[in-house]
Amino acid sequence: MIKGIRPLLRGSTYSGMLFAVCGALASLPLLPLALVALAWRSAPEAVQAVLVLSVWAALVGAVGLARITRRALVGSARRLLKVPLPDPPAAPAPAPAPEPGAPAGSGRWRTPLWLLLHVALGWTGTLVAGLLLLMGVALPGHWLRGEAALSLFGRSVRVEGGPLSWAVAFGCLVLAATVCALVTHALRWLAPRLLGPSAAERLALAAERELRLAERNRLAHELHDSIGHTLTATTIQAAVAGEVLAADPVAARAALRSIEDSARAALEDLDYVLGVLREQKAAQTAPHRTLADLPDLLERLRHAGAVVEPELSGALGQVQGTLSRAAYRIVQEGLTNALRHGAGGPIEVRAAAGPDALELRIVNRTGTGTGTHHGAGAFPTSGHGLPGLAERVRLLHGDFEAGPQGPAHWRLAVRLPVRWSA
Numbered sequence: 001m002i003k004g005i006r007p008l009l010r011g012s013t014y015s016g017m018l019f020a021v022c023g024a025l026a027s028l029p030l031l032p033l034a035l036v037a038l039a040w041r042s043a044p045e046a047v048q049a050v051l052v053l054s055v056w057a058a059l060v061g062a063v064g065l066a067r068i069t070r071r072a073l074v075g076s077a078r079r080l081l082k083v084p085l086p087d088p089p090a091a092p093a094p095a096p097a098p099e100p101g102a103p104a105g106s107g108r109w110r111t112p113l114w115l116l117l118h119v120a121l122g123w124t125g126t127l128v129a130g131l132l133l134l135m136g137v138a139l140p141g142h143w144l145r146g147e148a149a150l151s152l153f154g155r156s157v158r159v160e161g162g163p164l165s166w167a168v169a170f171g172c173l174v175l176a177a178t179v180c181a182l183v184t185h186a187l188r189w190l191a192p193r194l195l196g197p198s199a200a201e202r203l204a205l206a207a208e209r210e211l212r213l214a215e216r217n218r219l220a221h222e223l224h225d226s227i228g229h230t231l232t233a234t235t236i237q238a239a240v241a242g243e244v245l246a247a248d249p250v251a252a253r254a255a256l257r258s259i260e261d262s263a264r265a266a267l268e269d270l271d272y273v274l275g276v277l278r279e280q281k282a283a284q285t286a287p288h289r290t291l292a293d294l295p296d297l298l299e300r301l302r303h304a305g306a307v308v309e310p311e312l313s314g315a316l317g318q319v320q321g322t323l324s325r326a327a328y329r330i331v332q333e334g335l336t337n338a339l340r341h342g343a344g345g346p347i348e349v350r351a352a353a354g355p356d357a358l359e360l361r362i363v364n365r366t367g368t369g370t371g372t373h374h375g376a377g378a379f380p381t382s383g384h385g386l387p388g389l390a391e392r393v394r395l396l397h398g399d400f401e402a403g404p405q406g407p408a409h410w411r412l413a414v415r416l417p418v419r420w421s422a
Contacts, residue, residue: 016184
């Protein structure tokens, strides 16, 4: 008993009825256009009424074919009906292969069908609930100091004042609330089936989510590689500057200049990533650091106190732009790992551009650190560096190897297929 009354006491029931009433009222501006059917004056009144209703329904259905109508209906249904509906995809959904037995193009008519049912339920619920509400207000005889009479379609109902009028009035109010609950329940049942995503829209929404996830992963790689490297190098450079500040002011100033250059490069990367996250069109230009910038990267590491033994060969400047930028990030991350987890000693860096492949290799010492400020264990690790590198190389259809080389060295080796720029 109590469970059956609960829908009548919920505010969402009446917000759903408001949604139905709004649908009914929104169809009114189309009614004058439907009255053109009355031009057939020789037709019987019943035929004219059917023609007017048919033209009116066709106009309402035509409005439902517009994409903006579907977006507005989804938003209002989500707000007033409390139905969890996803927004339609921004781009038109591709038509999927029809399922066996399914009518072709059936998804296109889901919104017009919803709109027709919405308007029909809105008018039916408004008229029935409005009439019951009017009866519930008018029937108590002592309010009008007499008897009440209602006439509808040539029929009259007369109720005299007294306890009976109060009972009938209460029943009418309960019935009006029940009509509201039934209309709301019907709209909530229909909304996911007609306003929810179709098979094609589900595919489009999945594609949008996949693109967003890929972009977020790419930005995460950019932040990890660029900002992580810069902070690692800057920390080491600051420690070097502090150690030699009194004994070698020239070296300390060089380390501070390197910190400034590294911080400026990191700010460029950070501005780009934040601009993309905020969807600012002016911030869509990514910092272009390619294999041609490797000498500057290695020079900053030398200022940090690292011993770097580079071996750069081949036409690195002619490597295709996207591949060149990715290769720079791979070398940068490999050097970051060598600084964080290496045990001092020289870091071998090899980049060789051949006719078919670009080969990258970084080798550093492992084991117990030498007691310097950047020995092993001086930096926390997130565990995302090598998996991120492997994923980047996989997307470039390359080969990735990382692991010990002998008892005292760690080796990172990458081979990427090359496409030469014109």
